[in-house]
Amino acid sequence: MDQKESVRDITPWDGTLSSSDFFSAACAFSEKWKRFSASVPPWLWVPSRKHHLLSSHKEEGYLSLEGMCLIKSSEEQESCRSQTWKEESSISQEEEAVDNATLVQSSCDEVNHYDFHIVYSPSYRVPVLYFRSYHSDGQPLPFGEIEKDLPDHSAKIRSESKWTFITQEEHPYLNRPWYKLHPCGTSEWMKLLFLGDTALNKNGFVIEHYLVSWFSVIGQVVGLKIPLGMLETVSC
Amino acid sequence: MSRKEGALLQFAPMQSSVDEGFWHRFSSLKLNKLGIDDSPLPIIGFYAPCSHSQVSNHLTLLAESLPSESSDSSLVPEPSSGNRNKCSVPGILYNTNTVEGFHALDKMKLLKEEAAKIWNDIVTGKAVEDCSMLSRFLLISFADLKKWSFHYWFAFPALMLDPPAALVNLRPASQWLSAAEAESLSTACNEWRNSKSTADVPFFLVTIDPQSRATIRLLKDWDACQSDAHKILFGFYDPCHLPNNPGWPLRNFLALISAKWNLKSVQFLCYRENRGFADMGLSLVGEALITVSEGWKDTMPNAVGWELNKGRKVPRCISLAQSMDPTRLAVSAADLNLKLMRWRALPSLNLSALSSVKCLLLGAGTLGCQVARMLMAWGVRKITLVDNGKVAMSNPLRQSLYTLDDCLNGGSFKAIAAVESLKRIFPAVEAEGVVMAIPMPGHPVNSQEQESVLDDCRRLSDLIDAHDSVFLLTDTRESRWLPTLLCANTNKITITAALGFDSFLVMRHGAGPFSHAHGFNAETAISSSSDVHKIKDAKGKHRLGCYFCNDVVAPTDSTSNRTLDQQCTVTRPGLAPIASALAVELLVSILHHPEGIFAEGDISSNVIGTSEQPLGILPHQIRGSLAQFSQMTLVGYSSSSCTACCDTVLSEYRNKGMEFILQAINHPTYLEDLTGLTELMKSASAFSLDWDKDDDGGGGGDEDCVEI
Numbered sequence: 001m002d003q004k005e006s007v008r009d010i011t012p013w014d015g016t017l018s019s020s021d022f023f024s025a026a027c028a029f030s031e032k033w034k035r036f037s038a039s040v041p042p043w044l045w046v047p048s049r050k051h052h053l054l055s056s057h058k059e060e061g062y063l064s065l066e067g068m069c070l071i072k073s074s075e076e077q078e079s080c081r082s083q084t085w086k087e088e089s090s091i092s093q094e095e096e097a098v099d100n101a102t103l104v105q106s107s108c109d110e111v112n113h114y115d116f117h118i119v120y121s122p123s124y125r126v127p128v129l130y131f132r133s134y135h136s137d138g139q140p141l142p143f144g145e146i147e148k149d150l151p152d153h154s155a156k157i158r159s160e161s162k163w164t165f166i167t168q169e170e171h172p173y174l175n176r177p178w179y180k181l182h183p184c185g186t187s188e189w190m191k192l193l194f195l196g197d198t199a200l201n202k203n204g205f206v207i208e209h210y211l212v213s214w215f216s217v218i219g220q221v222v223g224l225k226i227p228l229g230m231l232e233t234v235s236c
Numbered sequence: 237m238s239r240k241e242g243a244l245l246q247f248a249p250m251q252s253s254v255d256e257g258f259w260h261r262f263s264s265l266k267l268n269k270l271g272i273d274d275s276p277l278p279i280i281g282f283y284a285p286c287s288h289s290q291v292s293n294h295l296t297l298l299a300e301s302l303p304s305e306s307s308d309s310s311l312v313p314e315p316s317s318g319n320r321n322k323c324s325v326p327g328i329l330y331n332t333n334t335v336e337g338f339h340a341l342d343k344m345k346l347l348k349e350e351a352a353k354i355w356n357d358i359v360t361g362k363a364v365e366d367c368s369m370l371s372r373f374l375l376i377s378f379a380d381l382k383k384w385s386f387h388y389w390f391a392f393p394a395l396m397l398d399p400p401a402a403l404v405n406l407r408p409a410s411q412w413l414s415a416a417e418a419e420s421l422s423t424a425c426n427e428w429r430n431s432k433s434t435a436d437v438p439f440f441l442v443t444i445d446p447q448s449r450a451t452i453r454l455l456k457d458w459d460a461c462q463s464d465a466h467k468i469l470f471g472f473y474d475p476c477h478l479p480n481n482p483g484w485p486l487r488n489f490l491a492l493i494s495a496k497w498n499l500k501s502v503q504f505l506c507y508r509e510n511r512g513f514a515d516m517g518l519s520l521v522g523e524a525l526i527t528v529s530e531g532w533k534d535t536m537p538n539a540v541g542w543e544l545n546k547g548r549k550v551p552r553c554i555s556l557a558q559s560m561d562p563t564r565l566a567v568s569a570a571d572l573n574l575k576l577m578r579w580r581a582l583p584s585l586n587l588s589a590l591s592s593v594k595c596l597l598l599g600a601g602t603l604g605c606q607v608a609r610m611l612m613a614w615g616v617r618k619i620t621l622v623d624n625g626k627v628a629m630s631n632p633l634r635q636s637l638y639t640l641d642d643c644l645n646g647g648s649f650k651a652i653a654a655v656e657s658l659k660r661i662f663p664a665v666e667a668e669g670v671v672m673a674i675p676m677p678g679h680p681v682n683s684q685e686q687e688s689v690l691d692d693c694r695r696l697s698d699l700i701d702a703h704d705s706v707f708l709l710t711d712t713r714e715s716r717w718l719p720t721l722l723c724a725n726t727n728k729i730t731i732t733a734a735l736g737f738d739s740f741l742v743m744r745h746g747a748g749p750f751s752h753a754h755g756f757n758a759e760t761a762i763s764s765s766s767d768v769h770k771i772k773d774a775k776g777k778h779r780l781g782c783y784f785c786n787d788v789v790a791p792t793d794s795t796s797n798r799t800l801d802q803q804c805t806v807t808r809p810g811l812a813p814i815a816s817a818l819a820v821e822l823l824v825s826i827l828h829h830p831e832g833i834f835a836e837g838d839i840s841s842n843v844i845g846t847s848e849q850p851l852g853i854l855p856h857q858i859r860g861s862l863a864q865f866s867q868m869t870l871v872g873y874s875s876s877s878c879t880a881c882c883d884t885v886l887s888e889y890r891n892k893g894m895e896f897i898l899q900a901i902n903h904p905t906y907l908e909d910l911t912g913l914t915e916l917m918k919s920a921s922a923f924s925l926d927w928d929k930d931d932d933g934g935g936g937g938d939e940d941c942v943e944i
Contacts, residue, residue: 039511069291097538101400103246103481104547111291136294138254139554165579167572176260177559177568184580 013194015187016125021207023059025127026118028208029215030063037227041067043118048173062173063118068224070112070149111136112149116224118211119172126186127211129218130171130178143168143179151223164221181221190214245403245524248476250283250295250373250392250484252543257299259379259386259556265305266331266379274337277302277329280313281373282322283438285473286483286508289518293475295325295373295392318432323473325371325438331379338378338387338551343542350374351393351539358395358492359533364455367439370488374541376551384560389551390543394487397528398537401490401502406480406522409505416448418516424450425507425514439489442469442505458497467503469521474506482506482522494526495533501525563663570662574615584850587615589827594618596699598674598719599709600650601625602807603733605637606816607707608658608667614824618666619658620703622696623650624673634809670699676714677900677907689901690894697722705729705823708783709816717880718897720782721889724748724881729826729833732783733815735807740815743857744822746780746874747833749883779874780837780856782881786872808862818858825854837871879907 017025030043048060117130133141133149143166147155158164164181171178193213216226270277279302283295303313315324330346332338354372357363363370377388410418421442428434434454441453443466452471453461461468470493476483486504493499506520545552558564571587578585595611597604600623608619626647632638635650637657642648651669658667672692675681681689700706700722708716708730716732723730723745730745828851829835837856855869876882888896888910899906 041511067287069288071290097396097540099396099540100244101246101396101487102540103248103478105248134256136251136253136291137552137554138252138256138258138297140256140556140559142558167575168568169572174257176256177565182576184576 013191015189015191015194017207017210018125019120019122020059021210022120022127023061025207025210026063029211032212032230033227036230040227041065046117046173062120064115065117065224066115068114068116070114072110072112112141112145114149116222117171117178118215121183124183124186126183126190127214128180128183128186129222130180131222132178146179149223150221154221154223157221166221181218186214189217193217243403245401245522246481247394247484247487248292248478248481249543250390250475251292252297252390253294254297254388254554255299256556256559258297258301259554260560261299261302261305262331262377262386263379263381263384263560265302266381268305269311272333274331274333277331278312279327279329279375280315281325281327281371283325283371283473283475284321284323286475286477286518287510287512289477289510292477292483295371295390295475296322297375301327318435320429320435323368323436323438325368325373327373327375330374330376332376333378335378335380335387338376341376343376343389343391346374346376347391347393347539347541350391351395351541352536354393354488355395355491355536358488358495361496363492364458364496367437367455370439370492371485383555384557385553385555387551387553392484392541392543393539394484394541395491395537395539396487397490397494397526398532399527402525402527404501404523404525406482406520408479408517409519409521410516412521413444413516414448417444417450420444420448421450422514422516424452428452429509429514438473438485440471442471443467444469469503469505471505471507474508474519476506477508477518479520482520490524490526491537494528499526566662567664570615570664582850584828586828590615590824591617593705593823593827594703595620595823596703596706597621597709598707598715599623599711600635600637600654600669601631601709601711602634602812603709603735603816603819604650604707605635605654606813607709607733607819608654609636609661610817610820611823612658612662612665614820617664620668620670620699621651621654622670622672622674622699623654624671625650627653634812670695672696674710674715675718675897675901676712677717678714678904680902686898690898693718693894693897700726700728703728705731705826707819707823708732709819713783716783717900720745720784720880721885724782725750725886725889727833729823730782731819731822733819734783735811735815737806738808738811738862740811740818740860741857742815742818742822742860743783743872744780744826744833745782745881746856748881749779749874749886781872781874782878784880785875785878811862814860814862818860822855822858825849825851829854838869839871840869877911879911882911884911 026043026045030045033040034042043063043065046061046064048062112133112135114131114133118127119130120126121128133146135141158166164185166179167182168177168179170176190210190213212226212230215224219226279297281295281297281301284293286293301313303311317324328350330341332341350372354363354370357366357369357372372393374391374393375388376391377386379386409421413421421444424442428437428440434440434452437454439455441455441458441461442450443453443461444450445466470489472483472485472489474483474485482504483506486506489504490502493502502524504522504524506522507514508518508520509515510518542549574585574587574590578587593616595616595618597607597619600608600621604621604623608621611619627635627638627642627650628647629643631650632640632643637654638650639657642653642657649669649671651671653669655667655669658665672695674696675689675692696718700719706719706723706728708719710716713734716734720730720732725748727748727750732741732743732745734741826832826835829849835854838853839855840853853869855871857870857872858867859870860867874881876884879885885907892899
């Protein structure tokens with residue numbers, strides 16, 4: 001059983017955190033986020049429904065931010081999704097009653113919906129960002145489409161850094177393929193982040209700040225900005 | 237902005253959104269529980285008030301919209317309650333077993349049936365008790381579980397007022413209410429939305445007293461609202477975001493208000509939120525005028541509600557093959573593995589070269605099975621196996637693609653069984669099996685068999701032409717002759733693996749003497765007359781040797797007089813996997829070397845990192861010994877008397893084609909005579925030299941070992 005340590009200044013830190021530390025960090029993160037960001041939906045903790053025989057942690061689960069909408073203007077719409085249906089299955093005008101009370105909308109903008117999950121990886125001992133995108137009717141977006149939505153500097157970060165790349169793997173709780181930022185380099189750059197930040201260094205590392213620091217880097221790759229003011233709290 | 241009096245009240249249609257998880261669970265249910273049962277299935281839909289000024293909310297189906305899969309549960313989904321973002325509404329799913337059945341469903345009848353349920357709930361008062369009944373919906377679908385695509389169509393039955401309701405005015409709530417009233421209403425709404433017992437109740441009554449205090453009540457408290465001189469608003473969760481139109485749920489709400497409470501003028505509140513809080517600027521208040529006749533409520537009204545697909549009354553289709561088709565998932569997982577290798581360890585890994593190289597494996601035995609598996613692990617997809625044998629009972633132990641089933645009933649053909657096995661491991665492999673014997677010199681054929689042997693020769697030649705890389709993995713030396721010749725003629729990447737009892741040889745053949753497959757090189761025409769036979773390849777470098785270059789004897793029949801335990805199938809089991817693995821790694825190294833088959837042979841050294849290539853050195857030959865647990869790299873150059881690849885032999889082949897091959901097959905000394913080996917032997921035996929076997933490290937003759 002991990003003890004809850006709030007200060008790690010004894011042994012040189014390897015950039016990772018334990019599962020229960022992740023839970024503390026997640027709570028602190030989502031609470032700060034709510035405080036500093038009124039305009040973005042909150043991160044919610046979703047408890048896991050998995051049955052772990054060995055685990056005695058009640059706090060198994062992940063952070064979820066769902067329903068971010070990216071509105072695409074009509075010109076950007078891909079017509080490849082349109083289905084050409086023969087009139088095998090339609091309703092003729094005579095069948096259905098004449099109805100003038102239904103608003104007929106001209107082509108509206110397509111919206112890409114994004115869901116983000118922060119999930120703890122027991123093998124790498126770090127948080128991992130999972131995400132997926134879908135159209136309003138539920139059809140998932142392929143990665144080529146998602147890439148168009150990512151900010152320009154994201155491609156730069158991903159090509160330059162050998163630690164940052166997006167892969168598609170099975171979501172550990174939902175058992176469906178989601179995209180994720182591969183965690184193999186996370187502990188490395190978290191260590192560097194900690195070493196480089198003298199403010200953090202002085203007080204020893206506080207677990208509650210882990211996710212804030214982590215997110216300040218990860219968020220850039222997917223275009224999620226960390227709310228103003230959140231980063232300052234890490235230093236005090 | 238307010239609307240002119242008398243305009244028709246137009247509702248924004250409800251829009252559907254089906255989460256991938258719904259289809260995953262439905263597929264699973266269908267496969268494991270429902271089977272071909274196509275009776276209607278009750279499902280639950282979810283919606284919530286609009287929470288974004290530019291994006292409407294949808295009626296959403298999630299995995300939990302469906303009943304659970306456990307065998308002891310009934311086919312009814314578990315209702316959720318108290319979730320403010322998921323107001324549950326009842327629905328019904330008609331899933332057909334064929335696409336024809338899907339198109340043939342009587343849509344109007346189904347719509348009418350669901351609308352009748354809503355009407356019935358209104359008339360009996362059930363809808364007042366449980367108002368989510370007003371948003372009942374219908375879904376028809378056809379799940380194609382072979383292609384992982386789903387055809388579906390939603391209907392949101394709306395009872396029609398006849399004549400339709402007129403819109404008196406419609407404006408943002410903040411403009412209709414006073415500031416005090418707006419604040420009170422916001423507070424009341426937020427409380428309502430935060431309380432578990434009311435958070436998911438989508439229809440409600442709002443009363444505002446003369447002191448600007450707003451109270452929210454359930455529909456069934458209608459009578460309690462009557463006595464006061466209050467303003468009354470009929471509120472509902474509006475998923476729509478549009479500023480000039482109310483959302484779809486209002487339609488059935490108006491039908492209920494008219495039928496149950498007989499009102500002609502209805503003030504309604506389209507309740508919408510922003511970031512989780514009541515927003516009186518987004519929310520709308522409007523007044524509708526209902527002018528239905530007296531007898532309207534005596535008969536069931538007409539209903540509309542089939543969802544349009546981009547403006548057309550046709551169904552929708554979603555393809556989830558990418559995330560559900562196991563073959564695709566296997567392919568993307570395999571690709572991920574290789575990409576990780578490239579990202580993390582070897583940035584110069586050429587994955588497209590690996591996935592496009594076409595490999596021909598001659599022999600589907602101990603070596604062939606292992607080589608095939610290793611190739612797949614490297615991302616090679618195009619594999620052809622040639623073998624004329626059948627799987628024998630002893631094979632599965634050492635030949636990793638076969639199991640006992642392949643041995644039954646006389647045994648399947650190895651080439652066929654191997655391909656099936658590869659596909660079971662990785663369905664996306666493009667594997668082919670050819671059941672064919674490889675013609676061998678020193679195994680004469682009679683005139684009846686001649687034509688079929690020539691056919692086999694031509695077939696082998698075609699196969700070699702059609703591939704980029706050839707692995708010689710047979711169990712006799714003479715069976716390697718013809719493939720070696722054909723590969724040298726076309727400069728294909730040729731890799732030989734051969735096993736002794738506890739030693740192995742893995743080598744890559746050097747380039748052939750000619751620079752292109754057909755026609756003569758001007759240089760060869762000139763030099764062929766000279767004594768020095770051409771030992772340089774097209775690039776002028778000293779050609780590396782082939783498997784036969786080190787032989788001083790021509791390949792003869794080595795099998796007929798051998799005892800069983802001299803055949804090289806009886807080897808230490810560890811040998812074949814080691815040799816096969818090295819053969820494949822050698823291929824990968826060749827593919828990554830800028831000079832390919834023309835690359836010089838490297839020798840391993842003790843100094844690490846001396847190689848310029850990222851994958852390390854590219855040896856010519858690797859000889860290993862299990863007895864010593866050792867391995868060494870060697871370089872051997874081509875012999876001008878080689879019976880398989882010297883330019884004399886190749887020129888004869890180019891000149892005489894199949895006739896030459898036949899001669900070699902039928903006459904034991906033909907090749908030796910042709911290459912002058914006979915002369916060499918004669919002159920050698922004329923001296924009384926002791927043929928000490930020097931350890932010259934130059935790939936020295938292993939004449940005493942028949943197999944290698």
